[in-house]
Amino acid sequence: MLTVYELRSRISKLPRVSLGHFPTPIEFCPRLTEAVGGPRIFIKRDDCTGLAFGGNKTRQLEFTVGQGVHHEADVLIGGAGSQSNHCRQLSAAAAKLGLECRIAVVEDHKAEESKGNLLLDDLLGASVQTVDVPTQEELDVAKEQVASDVRSEGKNPFVVMKPENRPYGAMGYALAVAEMSEQMDALGERVDAIVGCSGSCTQPGMIFGNKVLGLGARVYGIAPIEWSYDIKDAFLGVLNRMVELLGVDLAFDREDVWNSPDYIGSEGYGYCSEAGNEALRLMATTEGVILDPIYTGKALSGLIDLAKKGELGSDETVVFLHTGGTPALFAYTEELLGKA
Numbered sequence: 001m002l003t004v005y006e007l008r009s010r011i012s013k014l015p016r017v018s019l020g021h022f023p024t025p026i027e028f029c030p031r032l033t034e035a036v037g038g039p040r041i042f043i044k045r046d047d048c049t050g051l052a053f054g055g056n057k058t059r060q061l062e063f064t065v066g067q068g069v070h071h072e073a074d075v076l077i078g079g080a081g082s083q084s085n086h087c088r089q090l091s092a093a094a095a096k097l098g099l100e101c102r103i104a105v106v107e108d109h110k111a112e113e114s115k116g117n118l119l120l121d122d123l124l125g126a127s128v129q130t131v132d133v134p135t136q137e138e139l140d141v142a143k144e145q146v147a148s149d150v151r152s153e154g155k156n157p158f159v160v161m162k163p164e165n166r167p168y169g170a171m172g173y174a175l176a177v178a179e180m181s182e183q184m185d186a187l188g189e190r191v192d193a194i195v196g197c198s199g200s201c202t203q204p205g206m207i208f209g210n211k212v213l214g215l216g217a218r219v220y221g222i223a224p225i226e227w228s229y230d231i232k233d234a235f236l237g238v239l240n241r242m243v244e245l246l247g248v249d250l251a252f253d254r255e256d257v258w259n260s261p262d263y264i265g266s267e268g269y270g271y272c273s274e275a276g277n278e279a280l281r282l283m284a285t286t287e288g289v290i291l292d293p294i295y296t297g298k299a300l301s302g303l304i305d306l307a308k309k310g311e312l313g314s315d316e317t318v319v320f321l322h323t324g325g326t327p328a329l330f331a332y333t334e335e336l337l338g339k340a
């Protein structure tokens with residue numbers, strides 16, 4: 001186990017760029033708590049990281065773009081679904097650092113409309129191309145193609161989000177857990193559980209931080225997407241690499257990972273779920289806080305369901321991680337108004 005000081009000092013040896021406003025606020029949600037009728041709910045406002053509307057990618061990019069800068073890249077390459085929050089924050093990071101940004105997005109059901117994140121990518125100066133592949137897992141080839149085009153122009157590309165970079169991205173969330181624990185200590189609160197949306201970096205980072213600091217909280221991940229591979233194996237790969245990178249004496253196993261695909265909704269990734277949209281409205285009308293329909297609304301619907309099932313006890317204290325994603329709202333107005 002490490003102290004917060006030791007964790008920060010080990011992570012500080014890694015290449016990093018400064019992109020966000022930290023610490024993000026943490027707030028008690030009294031009216032949401034009452035409406036849910038379960039555990040006491042706090043919200044960690046990582047929608048307020050400051051980088052082009054904020055979100056969880058800001059903390060990850062400090063380290064993944066840090067790798068790119070370390071490799072002297074002059075072009076950053078990203079790719080994901082068309083309403084990608086990662087691509088929007090990557091575009092902003094590139095602009096802030098004076099680097100070029102090229103993005104490949106899946107030609108999905110939101111790729112036609114230049115709304116939400118696609119509009120922001122354009123305003124931030126990224127060049128965006130749509131690729132006709134069925135899912136974002138097939139984008140790796142397209143991203144490598146962009147990288148080879150960049151090389152043939154005599155420039156140095158860096159593909160930001162590939163599997164080997166995930167452990168670096170996750171470092172941002174090991175630090176976020178340290179930050180959260182200091183904030184809750186200062187409020188005289190102990191954290192029984194953390195709930196947040198994650199499918200790649202955020203939750204492994206939190207699992208790592210929680211265990212290495214000995215906080216003893218349960219970390220619940222609500223998946224936004226169902227991958228073709230086993231998510232526990234993928235998370236353990238990230239965790240084991242973090243152990244290596246930081247030289248800590250810790251071991252992780254499948255028991256350390258709780259991640260559920262049960263709240264994605266019947267239409268899958270990138271589509272709204274009824275329960276998610278209801279949860280989004282509940283948060284908005286009880287706390288005046290806006291969630292997004294694809295990640296955080298679904299994550300809150302998961303929290304509410306876990307409270308109903310008694311998995312989160314009514315005498316417990318839960319931190320709900322707001323991972324951002326709000327600009328995508330404006331690409332889903334019909335669905336949110338119940339007209340689609």
Ligand SMILES: *Cc1c(COP(=O)(O)O)cnc(C)c1O
Binds near residue numbers: 085197202292324
């Ligand atoms: C990307 C994203 C997530 C998932 O993050 P992971 O890196 O997969 O853990 C959750 N919420 C929002 C709003 C996102 O944009």
